[in-house]
Each structure stands twice: as structure tokens, then as C-alpha cells.
Amino acid sequence: MELAAIIVSILLIAIVLLQSGKAESASQIIQGGNSDLFANRKERGFELFITKLTYVLGFAFFILCLIISL
Numbered sequence: 001m002e003l004a005a006i007i008v009s010i011l012l013i014a015i016v017l018l019q020s021g022k023a024e025s026a027s028q029i030i031q032g033g034n035s036d037l038f039a040n041r042k043e044r045g046f047e048l049f050i051t052k053l054t055y056v057l058g059f060a061f062f063i064l065c066l067i068i069s070l
Contacts, residue, residue: 005064012057019050 043051 001064001068005061005068008057008061008064012054012061015050015054015057019054020047
């Protein structure tokens with residue numbers, strides 16, 4: 001079970017690093033500039049797949065951690 005948690009965690013880290021940044025201009029956010037950070041953006045294709053895979057791996061990691069702790 002611990003090996004599965006390690007594999008899922010490594011995959012989760014890799015998938016999160018593959019995602020594109022939601023905040024392209026972080027300096028504008030800090031300085032209070034006009035930013036469309038919370039604008040509705042449609043994810044398509046590979047970005048949508050990566051987002052869904054992140055959700056699945058995150059849920060699997062959460063469940064594995066609960067199972068290991070029992």
C-alpha cells in the first residue's frame with residue numbers, strides 16, 4: 001500500500017508541474033493591477049485531460065492516505 005501511495009504522489013507531482021499557470025502575471029496580482037485571474041476560461045483538449053487527471057490522482061492519494069493510516 002505504501003508503494004502505491006509513493007507512485008501516486010510522484011505522478012501527482014508530475015501532473016501538477018505539467019499544468020499551465022492560471023496566473024500568468026503574478027506581479028500584477030501582488031500590485032493590484034487589472035488581472036483576469038478569476039475570469040471564466042474554458043479548458044480544452046490536453047489541459048482538460050490534465051485537470052481531470054489531477055482530480056483523480058488527488059482523490060486516489062487522499063483515499064490511500066486514509067487507508068494507510070487505519
